[in-house]
Amino acid sequence: MTGAGAAMRRVLESRERASLNGEQVAALAELAQRVRELNEAVVHTEVGADEVAAIRDEVAALTARLSAARREHPPLVGVGEDGTVRHLASPVGGVLNPIAPPVAIVVQPDGTARAEFTLNVLYEGPPGFVHGGVSAMILDQLLGVAASANGTPGMTATLDLRYRRPTPHGVPLVAEAKVDRTEGRKTFVDARIIGPDGRTTVEATAMFVMPLR
Numbered sequence: 138m139t140g141a142g143a144a145m146r147r148v149l150e151s152r153e154r155a156s157l158n159g160e161q162v163a164a165l166a167e168l169a170q171r172v173r174e175l176n177e178a179v180v181h182t183e184v185g186a187d188e189v190a191a192i193r194d195e196v197a198a199l200t201a202r203l204s205a206a207r208r209e210h211p212p213l214v215g216v217g218e219d220g221t222v223r224h225l226a227s228p229v230g231g232v233l234n235p236i237a238p239p240v241a242i243v244v245q246p247d248g249t250a251r252a253e254f255t256l257n258v259l260y261e262g263p264p265g266f267v268h269g270g271v272s273a274m275i276l277d278q279l280l281g282v283a284a285s286a287n288g289t290p291g292m293t294a295t296l297d298l299r300y301r302r303p304t305p306h307g308v309p310l311v312a313e314a315k316v317d318r319t320e321g322r323k324t325f326v327d328a329r330i331i332g333p334d335g336r337t338t339v340e341a342t343a344m345f346v347m348p349l350r
């Protein structure tokens with residue numbers, strides 16, 4: 138366990154988060170995916186008012202069933218030797234979080250954090266394009282994962298964004314982040330989102346600071 142990994146484990150343990158086994162994660166991830174599909178169906182539906190009311194009641198009943206046994210905090214799985222955390226309920230790519238856009242981040246051998254994903258209409262800002270806050274959230278996560286994978290995790294202290302051109306939804310996107318440098322507790326990371334035509338739509342730079350406690 139590196140110093141960074143130990144620091145991350147200490148931070149997480151102090152927040153009393155439960156771990157789930159693989160089987161529990163797989164089952165809940167499938168449920169979250171069905172809820173994601175439900176969310177999109179709600180936005181697109183044209184069924185009549187009576188049907189909407191009937192579905193509303195069914196959804197309320199399902200929520201009550203799930204809430205019959207409830208943990209106080211969302212669960213978490215695993216802290217790697219490098220301090221990387223798999224946050225199951227993360228709002229970016231968290232497999233148990235139905236509002237999380239489907240952004241699966243992979244750290245490459247050179248330390249680049251990379252994701253290939255397509256955003257649907259749930260993440261729309263201007264018609265036809267991704268909401269700028271959603272792009273910022275995805276980039277913040279990617280930047281943070283790159284910092285963690287570098288063995289220098291931290292809290293986002295600054296996040297600077299340049300929206301070069303609109304980011305389309307409904308088409309494949311790529312996002313990448315890589316550590317530029319570290320200075321003591323500070324880690325500086327660069328990232329971008331690339332559209333299907335290969336052009337950068339959003340650029341970001343961030344500084345992460347490892348908290349002292």
Ligand SMILES: CCCCCCCCCCCCCCCC(=O)SCCNC(=O)CCNC(=O)[C@H](O)C(C)(C)COP(=O)(O)OP(=O)(O)OC[C@H]1O[C@@H](n2cnc3c(N)ncnc32)[C@H](O)[C@@H]1OP(=O)(O)O
Pocket residue numbers: 144145148222224277278279280281282285290291292293294295322323346347348349
């Ligand atoms: C172990 C970590 C757990 C992380 C778990 C994540 C796990 C999984 C990874 C997945 C990726 C998630 C990616 C999303 C990450 C978020 O979303 S984090 C949430 C958003 N960020 C926050 O809420 C941060 C709120 N701020 C803070 O907690 C504290 O201000 C900070 C940033 C930890 C710094 O606090 P501090 O350690 O008391 O810092 P301090 O001693 O005052 O300053 C240290 C140095 O940093 C500089 N500095 C501090 N803040 C700033 C600033 N905002 N602007 C410029 N300079 C600054 C100071 O000037 C100082 O510089 P020097 O004088 O040393 O040159």
